[in-house]
Amino acid sequence: MGTAQAERSRKASGAGRRGPLGRLGGWAAGHFRLVVLTWLGLVIVLGAFAPQVNSALSGAGWQADGSASVQVRELAEKHFGGNASTALQVVVKADRPVTDPAGAAVIDRSVRLLNGDDRIGEIVRPQPGATVSPDGRTAVILAGAAADPNEMVRAADDLKGPLAALSGGGITVSATGSSVLWSDFNTANHDAMMKSEMLSWPVTLAILVLAFGSLVAAGLPLLLTLAGLAASAGSLVLLNELTPISIWAMNFAMMFALALGIDYALFLVMRFRGALTRSEPRRAVVETMDTAGKAVLLSGVTVLVSLSAVMLVPSPAFRSMAGGIMLAVVFVLAATLTLLPAVLGRLGHRIDKGSLPWVKAGEHRSPRFAAWGARLWRRPVLFGLAAAAVLIALALPVIGLRTAMPSITVIPSDASARTGYTVVQQAFGPGAPGALQVIAPASEAGDAQRVLKADPGIAAVTPGMPSADGSGLTLIQAVPKVDPSDPALATTVDRLRAGLPDSALVGGAAVENLDLKSLLDGKTPLVLGTVLALGFLLLLFALRAPLIALLGALTSLLSTAAAFGAARLIFQDGHGSGLLGFTPQGFLDGWAPVFFFAMIFAIAMDYTVFLLASAKEHYEKSGDPREAAVGALAHSGRVIFAAAGVMVAVFLTFALSGPLPPKEMGIVLGVAVLLDAFLVRLVLLPVLLRVTGHAAWACPGWLARILPDVRFSHD
Known part of the structure; x- marks a missing residue:
């Protein structure tokens, strides 16, 4: 009381x-x-x-500031022509080989369209054995990121429609990648x-x-x-x-x-x-x-x-x-x-x-x-x-x-990113849309490649790409065996980070999510x-x-x-x-x-x-x-x-x-x-x-x- x-x-x-x-x-x-x-x-x-x-x-902005994957993205933007997780991937699929005149013409028009946007950095045309599918009917154009992640999402807003408009005559064009997904x-x-x-x-x-x-x-x-x-x-x-x-x-x-x-x-x-x-x-x-x-x-x-x-x-x-x-x-x-x-x-x-x-x-x-x-x-x-x-x-x-x-299924099935994602998986394997990026000093690139090739969770490894600006870094891309949203990918990434040379960094869009x-x-x-x-x-x-x-x-x-x-x-x-x-x-x-x-x-x-x-x-x-x-x-x-x-x-x-x-x-x-x-x-x-x-x-x-x-x- x-x-x-x-x-x-x-x-x-x-x-x-x-x-x-x-x-x-x-x-x-x-x-x-x-x-x-x-x-x-x-x-x-x-x-x-x-x-x-x-x-x-x-x-x-959906990223872990200071993480290894963000460091990889920033290094790729700076030293590798924008070949980073925020780069756009333009997928061209045809009912016949994409090297035919009709397919080649669509690829040329896609490249010209991409070149007209100053937010796009270095453009890499389809490479046989790497970004052209084994059956020759699917090709991927890599459009590097020359702007920050937010601007790359806006670039995707502006480009995915015009790129899709190039489709026709048995050929479909769709933009995909992290920026298009967002x-x-x-x-x-x-x-x-x-x-x-x-x-x-x-x-x-x-x-x-x-x-x-x-x-x-x-x-x-x-x-x-x-x-x-x-x-x-x-x-x-x-x-x-x-x-x-x-x-x-x-x-x-x-x-x-x-x-x-x-x-x-x-x-x-x-x-x-x-x-x-x-x-x-x-x-x-x-x-x-x-x-x-x-x-x-x-x-x-x-x-x-x-x-x-x-x-x-x-x-x-x-x-x-x-x-x-x-x-x-x-x-x-x-x-x-x-x-x-x-x-x-x-x-x-x-x-x-x-x-x-x-x-x-x-x-x-x-x-x-x-x-x-x-x-x-x-x-x-x-x-x-x-x-x-x-x-x-x-x-x-x-x-x-x-x-x-979230997996790719959170966006509509007819969305550009999901369409391109599905085509890439069908043509290159389930882990292709979530390729890992490993950046290491050139002196350790060979060791990094050996670790990647020996890992049971990796399906394919591309040859190392030295930086063109003399930074002494090498970029290696590795395709996992599983879909980017599969929990097994986290185990693979943890194993790689433990086994790769100490100075090697593992990144990529899927790793940024992890x-x-x-x-x-x-x-x-x-x-x-x-x-x-x-x-x-x-x-x-x-x-x-x-x-x-x-x-x-x-x-x-x-x-x-x-x-x-x-x-x-x-x-x-x-x-x-x-x-x-x-x-x-x-x-x-x-x-x-x-x-x-x-x-x-x-x-x-x-x-x-x-x-x-x-x-x-x-x-x-x-x-x-x-x-x-x-x-x-x-x-x-x-x-x-x-x-x-x-x-x-x-x-x-x-x-x-x-x-x-x-x-x-x-x-x-x-x-x-x-x-x-x-x-x-x-x-x-x-x-x-x-x-x-x-x-x-x-x-x-x-x-x-x-x-x-x-x-x-x-x-």
Whole structure:
């Protein structure tokens, strides 16, 4: 009881005082025109760059910086005419020998087309015995890389269509190779995400109207989302001038801007409606910002901190994707804390204009969720064990989860890279599309060739190619016996790296994927541990209650594990693959655990903050654990329910997309939000508040003295 009395004493001593966010909200409400004009100017200036986002942002960056394979690529670009993993391979297949006049003419036209692009370096025509198939009907033109990997993806964007147009008369031309694969991969996934977003909008709008109960109020999340998206898209284009930003950064930023814009607007608008029943609009804005505004700020900071852990992975694609989402969160959060209070202050009671017939204006405490909270309080063991059993049952399969980098099957069967890949395999063998590149000093090239030829995993070895610039290096290409996505390739590469001379480096597009996978596996424990620790510390600082802060972080981990367990059953084992329209690869894509964990944990902590901030507010006022648990559900349950409904609808539409990666993203994130919102936040966490009672909010004196004094109640 001493803790409860201390909390009430602290609250009483601060009664009537406006906090920093309350003052900010009051200022914004009193300066409507200035705030709106500032945001309008920001959106216009940055939004002017937004249309360039799809063409400006980079398409590559999926690499392990500093790895041996990246070193090989850089050396090949510098010393071997661009004969690197990013080079384009133009595959010419004919129904007769390609050396015939018709085939030779197509090869000549392909070479001229490639020569016209300054991003293409040295061009190597088909070489009999090497890049002409044994039956003479397939030939490969090598177009070296004279630009960085991102520019080579753009070169693939520009060249694969004109090259395919040279087909005809029994001859087909298709571009393939790593750069073309990323070009096709980005195009397919971008198109799928756009299609999914178009499908999700009607569902989102319907849920918004039902959740807000008013046409006017339902438009507020869209205001935040559009402002945040336009500003972040323009900012990403400008940042791309300084450092390459992955196109996926914008795709994920769009998802998070919409999701968080809805969450934050729901929380503030419902609180504002309740405050309007007691105060005039500007005072209602101050109360809203002093209470719900703090929870929103804490939620935004928690999301940013969770995503910042991805920066620990030294891969450009991962860092830029996390940075893009964080940028969108910053803009949406800024709009929520400035633009939304200004609009709410101006709207006042007109926020209920266009209300649905059954909506009670000003209703903030939900009778249904209050009744649900009371039921959980009476029977915590029954509901708690049921929720925990479901989550644990779904989490158990995660023990056997396997990951690997995506195979060629993740792009459409008619995509240029896949067409050329298939032709090369049929003509030259299963490992031909994933040829290894070994660079060694000329003095050790002979030893390297002997090791390569003796290895049981290598089908063929080309003669060493000395560098033409006098660097003293030699490039050797080795064709594995297995498909580039076969797990046996990793064993071969490990064996070669152990057996080759110490100064020899092994690379190639397939090895770059293996090195990225190895990097992700090594960094996953660090990222997961950092996210958990930072999430706990933020909750501790905000709630001043170590026990419930720890439980809040751990329950987020449980729902995340359950989501990945479900992902294993679907994408690794193939359950439901026929319904969802995909062929399982037998593994989850290698980048999913690190990146999806950070995203899921960020969303889960978003709901955790809303629920526990509301519970803390009720405990500060009453000192009663029951009122804290029941009141938290009564005031935030409807927000969590509605926001989760929108997110699940948005994410699950990606399951309808064609390519596999958007399906994985949609299913994993959708299942995670579903489980976290409906089983953890609306069942398990309130039950834990019931079981722990006053102990949930207890704080040792020594800890209370060093923690910031954050209060969520307002008088």
